[in-house]
Amino acid sequence: MLNQATLRSFIIAICVLSTLLSGVVQAQLIVEITEGIKRRPIAVVPFGWEGNAGDVPLDVASVISADLTRSGRFAPIAEEDMLQKPTSGADVDFDDWSILGVEAVVVGSVTQTGDNAYSVQFQLFDVFGRDQLVGYRMPASRGTIRRVAHRAADMIYEKLTGIKGVFDTKVAYVTAEQGRDGESYSLTVSDQDGENEHKIMESKDPIMSPAWSPDSRRLAYVSFEGNRSSIFIQTLRSGNRIQVSSKPGINGAPAFSPDGRKLVITLGGVDGNLDIYTLDINSRQSKRITTHRAIDTEGSWSPDGRYIYFTSDRSGGPQIYRVSADGGTAERVTFEGSYNARPRLSPDGTRLAMVHLDRGNYRIAVMDVKRKDLLVLSAGSQDESPSFAPNSDTLIYATRPGRNGVLESVTADGLIRQRLASVQGDVREPVWSPFQRF
């Protein structure tokens, strides 16, 4: 096991310093940067607006700037420090940007093209090379312009880092609240920056284990309505849902197969012997995958669809196993530490995230699938529910520093860790959506 403690205070000092220098005000998600690296200074110039005065549908530059800041890799400079504010590439004076020490500049504009129609264009320049790295134009409506801004940020991010951006993605999470009439639980979907929150389900009974379908149109989850557990699949656009598993005993831990046609689930039956099953969503036929009398639960698919990873305490305490998706002999996958649970493979199949007991603390760890070495990523004592972003580069998870649960994100190399502060209440079980189709 490795951790980053040796460099930690030095790195935090650098990143705090560069955050102060950047002067960017965050309206939404990030409050604390708890672990960081040196951020690259860039400039996102306020976009031009061609349309009626006061009718600007969105401050696109601000959304792009916030996205890049939130990645932990960039420090956009403040507008008041800019020596010029071009809105098109032809007007960029590279000397003015060189002086400021920024390595890249984004310029752009929004043009009204119709009643509810806009054109958003941006150009990204390399200051040292004095060259355009990417330029793009996209149509938008008032309803889609925020997503267009996120897509622009994705393109800029990928050009500058080589990593696919995840700014145009969503997260879902469960919130628990203590009200006057008792507890209430809700399942919420929001943009990854915390905007556009939608409560898609509310209940006075617990909700657990949300899981995105691969086409990001549906969420599966466990509901305890009626004082029993059952599994639902809800279509986000319509809010309609179907109950896909309500067998006697436990119904739990749903996760979609890569082709979206099946769920892996946990069933306990009347005798309470938890085992892994796969469920065909259309036919509702289930197929038993494990038969051991240990607790076998928390199944998830490998991205190639060949294996199911799951938690089992058949060797005494929880460890992670994998089995062929058609069933067969399970093989143990984790050997470090006395508690490894809740396996989730990264979308690129290279890393396995888990909950790992690290010297008395429940923390998020990732294991390189090939090299099998374990890296502890988080630093709390009650960390749980790791979920990869679709670019496999960052994870979101829940932790509990006090009475309320909060969400944090961390890069898969452990170098950048942040608390996500815009969500109120006792939050748990975050899941990051797949890439959204347009």
Place this chain on the structure above:
Amino acid sequence: MSKYKLLLVSLFFVLLAGCASQDIPDPDPDSTDSTYGSEDGADTDGMDGSGLGEGEAIDYDPSQGELANIIYFDFDSSELQPEDAETVARHAMLLTNDPQLSVRLEGHADERGSREYNIGLGERRAQTVRRLLLIQGASAGQISTVSFGEERPAGFGSTEEAWAQNRRVEIKYTN
């Protein structure tokens, strides 16, 4: 305990109770047990039966105490503590005596570790109680189980005390 033993024990207590409910016999009002004869004209009057009556031993009868409906468990364990055997036995008796009664056993775990695995731990605990009830005469149709894992804590906070409060099975009569 087998059904018959239970019956015998109950009978024993019934008998004891029967003894206890009899009146303490009064001293004979006609007895002239007196050292001073009445022919002298001196009248004696026996004292009112205010002497101490006969006492009797009482036994500790747990079946007369309030019936607990929460059973607690040690960390990472689904084993019943010895002191809870009596509680489970009494519930078993209630269920056996009235086949119309039904219970829901709600299993719970403390907050540590992974949520769905904790559902499994809660279920294991509920199943321990269920098996014991079945062995002692309840029928399968009278018992349902559900596990809430760590989702419905009784105690809040990350302390040993809160954790101990949460590792439990609650026995709830559903009719």
